[in-house]
Amino acid sequence: MKLFAQTQLLEDVQGKGLCVGCGACVDLCPYFTTYRGKTAMLFPCDRETGRCFAYCPKAEVDYDAVYQFRTGRPFQGTPIGPHIEVFKARAGEKQTECSFQCGGTVTALISCALDNKIINGAVLTGSDERMPKPMLVRTADQAQQCAGSKYSASPTLAVMNKEAKRGVRKMGIVATPCQATAIAQMKMNPTDKEDFEDPVSLVIGLFCTWALDARKLEALLEEKGIQGTIIKADVPPPPAEVFVVETDQGVTEIPLSEVRKIIPEGCSICPDMTSELADISVGQVEGETGYNTLIVRTEKGAELVKMARSQGYLVTENLDGDKVHNLAQASGNKKKRALAQAQEKGLLNTPDDAGRAAMRMSQDALNKIQP
Numbered sequence: 421m422k423l424f425a426q427t428q429l430l431e432d433v434q435g436k437g438l439c440v441g442c443g444a445c446v447d448l449c450p451y452f453t454t455y456r457g458k459t460a461m462l463f464p465c466d467r468e469t470g471r472c473f474a475y476c477p478k479a480e481v482d483y484d485a486v487y488q489f490r491t492g493r494p495f496q497g498t499p500i501g502p503h504i505e506v507f508k509a510r511a512g513e514k515q516t517e518c519s520f521q522c523g524g525t526v527t528a529l530i531s532c533a534l535d536n537k538i539i540n541g542a543v544l545t546g547s548d549e550r551m552p553k554p555m556l557v558r559t560a561d562q563a564q565q566c567a568g569s570k571y572s573a574s575p576t577l578a579v580m581n582k583e584a585k586r587g588v589r590k591m592g593i594v595a596t597p598c599q600a601t602a603i604a605q606m607k608m609n610p611t612d613k614e615d616f617e618d619p620v621s622l623v624i625g626l627f628c629t630w631a632l633d634a635r636k637l638e639a640l641l642e643e644k645g646i647q648g649t650i651i652k653a654d655v656p657p658p659p660a661e662v663f664v665v666e667t668d669q670g671v672t673e674i675p676l677s678e679v680r681k682i683i684p685e686g687c688s689i690c691p692d693m694t695s696e697l698a699d700i701s702v703g704q705v706e707g708e709t710g711y712n713t714l715i716v717r718t719e720k721g722a723e724l725v726k727m728a729r730s731q732g733y734l735v736t737e738n739l740d741g742d743k744v745h746n747l748a749q750a751s752g753n754k755k756k757r758a759l760a761q762a763q764e765k766g767l768l769n770t771p772d773d774a775g776r777a778a779m780r781m782s783q784d785a786l787n788k789i790q791p
């Protein structure tokens with residue numbers, strides 16, 4: 421893993437417009453902050469290596485090292501990443517109904533982990549008016565308040581950093597794939613911090629094709645005259661080609677062609693659709709509302725799913741083979757698109773004399789992704 425610090429983070433990520441506002445560099449030190457969806461430097465720092473650079477999912481990510489650390493094997497480039505099982509799932513009778521995005525699998529798993537004290541708290545993403553609002557929740561009731569997808573990039577990991585500094589341990593986190601990558605890098609203790617203690621004991625990853633710039637989304641909703649409190653936002657499957665926003669005053673459809681213009685540049689080089697470095701990953705099921713696709717990746721994830729099922733938090737069923745196939749195809753296509761973009765921008769396996777890279781991976785993995 422190539423380590424640098426704040427100066428290089430500003431040049432490589434902020435300077436190239438690749439920041440996705442994940443929050444991993446915020447609240448580690450007093451020098452970075454986040455405000456209304458933007459990450460900003462408060463003071464310069466002259467260290468040669470820093471956790472800000474080391475955790476950032478858009479700066480010198482060594483895929484072989486981080487996959488080896490988290491999964492026991494270097495990065496293979498397979499479409500949905502290392503996993504044990506794939507299911508169709510939804511919340512069970514033990515989970516109180518609330519405004520879930522799909523089947524409520526994420527909220528049900530977090531509730532089960534909190535109720536059984538597998539985690540001491542969970543870093544989730546609620547909302548404050550139209551901005552995503554990350555927070556540490558301690559109870560299943562509080563977790564329900566965060567249900568539903570906020571389609572803007574959220575600085576969720578700033579809260580993880582802040583709570584870790586306060587001494588909170590055994591945190592659960594619901595993370596997008598870029599955030600799951602940053603957490604995996606944090607777990608490696610890349611700067612060899614002597615007093616390092618991993619504060620995170622469970623990562624539930626979301627599927628993600630793209631997120632939206634939070635400020636630009638706010639402006640777009642304003643421009644479209646969308647009034648009221650947002651109840652739900654959704655991207656129905658093709659051929660719909662719309663972003664649907666439901667507020668307490670009605671439902672509006674915005675063409676995806678307009679919405680795609682406010683996707684942060686950093687998402688264009690993101691190779692992970694299914695949160696491959698999480699313990700459990702959760703997404704939609706193509707064409708079936710009220711259900712989730714659930715990918716179990718680690719033994720810890722498998723134990724939680726087993727417990728959630730046996731205690732009535734979760735119901736799982738087989739996922740049809742054609743749906744698994746389509747998921748793998750969509751996920752593999754995201755990898756291909758991201759690597760093509762990164763190559764075009766000179767951000768993949770950049771030679772030392774040509775600067776730093778956003779990502780590094782083996783030629784074997786590259787050949788699998790782009791045969």
Ligand SMILES: Cc1cc2nc3c(=O)[nH]c(=O)nc-3n(C[C@H](O)[C@H](O)[C@H](O)COP(=O)(O)OP(=O)(O)OC[C@H]3O[C@@H](n4cnc5c(N)ncnc54)[C@H](O)[C@@H]3O)c2cc1C
Pocket residue numbers: 519520521522523524525526527528543544545546552566567568569570571572573574576594595596626627628629630631632702703704705712
């Ligand atoms: C930006 C984004 C893009 C997505 N893209 C896809 C996609 O392309 N394909 C797909 O199948 N699924 C996608 N999803 C996942 C999907 O929308 C659902 O989140 C997932 O299926 C879980 O559903 P659920 O009913 O179990 O969630 P719920 O039980 O309703 O829980 C949702 C959880 O998501 C967390 N959350 C909400 N917004 C954010 C955010 N911005 N960042 C981090 N955490 C958040 C909340 O903390 C909450 O715990 C995306 C989600 C997000 C946030």
Ligand code: SF4
Pocket residue numbers: 429433434438439440441442443444445446459472475476477478
């Ligand atoms: S992508 Fe995340 S870690 Fe990197 S600069 Fe932006 S907020 Fe910080």
Ligand code: SF4
Pocket residue numbers: 440573596597598599628629630631686687688690691692
């Ligand atoms: S597409 Fe990738 S970089 Fe963008 S928000 Fe989703 S996981 Fe993060």
